[in-house]
Amino acid sequence: MQMIRVGFIGLVMLALAVVPVVANAIDEPFYVSLFTRMLVLAIAASSLNLVLGYGGMVSFGHAAYLGLGSYVVGIGFYHAANDGMDWALNGWLHLALAVVIPGMAALLIGAISLRTRGVYFIMITLAFSQMLYYFFIGLERYGGDDGLSLWYLSDFGDVMDLNDDSQLYYLAYGLLVLVLFTLYRLVNSRFGMVVRGAKSNERRLMAVGFPTYRYRLVAFGISGAICGVAGFLMANQSEFVSTSEMHWVHSGDLIVMVVLGGMGTLFGPVLGAVGFLMLEQYLPELMEGVCHIIGGESCGIAGEYWKMVFGPLLILIVLFARGGIDGLLQGKVGRNV
Template structure:
């Protein structure tokens, strides 16, 4: 049973909502767009960097949801792509290349290449074995980064300044940088939506539900999965590019397996196979972490049981909860 494809959760099995589903993303993106306006009245730089961080991880979580929620490909090494994207920025910057128009394509290409090479091996396996083999490649990336002595090794690498855009230091402006991240998240969301609803996406989703049927229909399932895996990897690289610019620091810790686990938790917390859930889950996870850790040093003793109760009583994560509350309305 363990080798079989993972069973579908209730949310993942539902057909995608077409028009009624627009309200939630408009609300989500509306809130994110409004943050800088509201932040003027509070501690602006803190809020912008906190919410910016949420959006950066939401980008990676969206890509992960594409794999987990629509392909049952539970990747436990997704942080590696973030790390590779971040290291692309760090290493180029160390050699004096600080132009985003160079480092972003390099970050995307490097993470896509890593996804393609590892995907060829990983996608031979199923279910739990897939989880573990993606973990293995994630760990290899982690240890490789730790051994990069010229680039800081274990200690990581400080980046002198944020990337320039067409030679202009636009990213140094916090508000500009915030909206850059926002645009990237919106673009990622629209791309993932488009993929899910395309012919490609239908084959990919079909393969999750019944691989044999898809193969019988004449689709080479493996190639569809590999393509999706490479896309998700490249998106992770973009997230890493933004993260390196936001923190002006890269370290092997970006690729640790704990980070990959947290990304999975974010996606599951929001509800897999919804895309909206990936963003909501990331925001819930990071903001709850921020809030609780401000309350008490032992915040994990609250956060842990919260996760357990969530699973016991809320099926389908936060999206499942929202569906149940607004259930009658959101179904057209």
Template sequence: MASFRYGFILLVMLALAAVPTVAIAIDEPFYVSLFTRMLVMAIAACSLNLVLGYGGMVSFGHAAYLGLGAYVVGIGFYHASNDGMEWALNGWMHLALAITIPGLVALLIGAISLRTRGVYFIMITLAFSQMLYYFFIGLERYGGDDGLSLWFLSDFGGVMDMNDDVDLYYLSYGLLLVILFLLYRLVNSRFGMVLKGAKSNERRLMAVGFPTYRYRLVAFGISGAICGIAGFLMANQSEFVSTAEMHWVHSGDLIVMVVLGGMGTLFGPVLGAVGFLMLEQYLPELIRGGCEVIGGNNCGIAGEYWKIVFGPLLIMVVLFARGGIDGLLQGKVGRNG
């Protein structure tokens, strides 16, 4: 089964690389933006997987770092278009700030949250992300509740053009590959061993002399920084920044992606993000189709209620397929996650 698993993952990654070419060939440019969104969510899910899958910290507030990364682009745009500060559109600066600011905020939030354990940790990360959510709603200057429409995107000079969907797609793809490589190196390093060790038996690790709190905190900060990159890409993809993306339901979506794909595996979150967005895109049509097959009335409306299927589906995954997609590829079925 192992070779099948690697083959499948390789196939998915290669297929992702070919998306823009195929989409343009069949004249369906919509697919480029759909798959860009998948890549962006894959990056965010990978960042969450570092703390959730490898570190065993159930962070229920990662949408906040996604939002912070997006607001870096949004606030830069605001000052460039309203105060004439052309330099505020610089893409390299956006990227650098979208890594450092969410990273630092994650360190701050992590420093307080990691003092607690278990359910407290879940609820505190949730509450802090809501705090940032309301903070940005309160910032009327940068759109508040309504968000900001971006007429200018991050400017990378002549290197690439964010208005070009294909450029943005390959930037996201490249960043995803770099992040996957870095995560691979990270989790297989001494640092990663300590992180995984602290998940399975913290007391023993502390007895050996590792300050697990600091290791966890650093992992939390790195995770926030990576999630910020996803936010930067998301703002450029949707050409819109709003607080809606910071809402806690999106933190829940991210957890679902990680678990759906397979926690604590390198490619699991990528599979999970692709699978999640595929379901979001095609489950309504599937329901509509199924409704027509059995000859129901008002099938067009039935598709709108796809979450009524999706919710219980999620519960089934939790109860019966803890390993997620990656676990299924390895032939593991059942509760071992």
């Protein structure tokens, strides 16, 4: 089974590496933007996986860090476009701030949230992300409810041009690989061992003398910082920054991706993000097709209501396939994997 799993994951990563080449060859540039979104969400889901899968902290507010990262780009653009501050468009600056600001926010939010356990933690992370959501809605200056359209993207000078979809794609791919490598090193380090240990038996770790709160808090901060990178990419990909990306439903989507792919595994969130967006993209068409096959009329409607299938599907995955896609690849099926 291990061979199949490694082979499959290798194949997925390889396939992702050639998407722009293939898409341009068959003249379907739409796929480049679809797969860029997959990579972006894979980074975000991987960041969530660090706290959710490895640390056992059910954060229901990761969309907030995604949003903060994208607002770094948005606010930089706003000042470059309206106040003539050209330096505010600097891509390296955006990238740095998209790590630091969401990371600091995660540290602050984590410092309060991690004092609590279980359901409290879920609800508090949720509430804090809603707080940031409303904060940005209230900021009329940066678009408020309507969001900001970006006429200029983050500027990396001669190094790369993000207006070129392929270059943006490979930036996202490179960052994803970097994030996965960092996470791999992190969870297998002494630090990662403590975070994972705190998930299975925190009391014992504390008895051994580890200040688990601090370890968990740092993991939470790192997670927020990585999620900010995804936000930076997302703003440049959609050329639009808005509060809707910060809505709590997107935090839920991220959790779904992690669980769908396989919690607490390195590549699980990548598989989850790809699978989630594939479902989102093709489930409507699939439902329409099934409707035609069984001879239904006005099948266009069937595709429109794809979430009616998606929701219960989600419940079934939760109930019967806890290991997610990665668990299936390992041959583990059932609830306690």
